[in-house]
Amino acid sequence: MSDQNPHIDSSRFIHLLHQDGDKAFELLFKLYYDKLxxxxxxYLNSTEDAEEIVQDVFIKLWERRRNITALNNSYLFTITKNACLDHLKHRSVVQKKSKEHYERQLADPLRFIQNETASLILEKELDEKIQESIAALPDKQREVFTKSRLEGKKNMEIAQELKISKRTVDTHITLALKAMRLQLKEFLMFML
Structure with missing residues (x-):
């Protein structure tokens, strides 16, 4: 080969890489990018990953260009192969961690079911306590409260239906809520 186009394993090419790195590196890139x-x-079965690996190989070569004392085909292929194997190892670790995370997530629904069961029990107990506290209200308060909160009627409707003032309805509901808060106080503290 003429001096115009040196072999990459020649001392002249190494000297060119040290002195005029841009020109030598461009030649190296043109000669080996497609092969690498x-x-x-x-190794990777992925064009995108392969392109990234080869770019990284050339970046490392560029960064180390002043320290290179010998450069040949096998060196370039070896560092590319090693970079691919490192990438595969990293991907394997990531997949393993993803699998472990997925398995932990699968275990979570079991805890969710247990928590859901506990929630259902607490909900049932709360409902029973609410029913007990409603039953403990004086008759008129219970009637007004039931129409307001359980039947969803407006205070004015209740007043007209029971032939009492809206203010009396408001008072019954306020007293009923106060009494129920007292009855449910311990249970609500447990819930918080």
Missing amino acids: LHLAKY
């Missing part, structure tokens, strides 16, 4: 990409695709 083909090798990386073989």
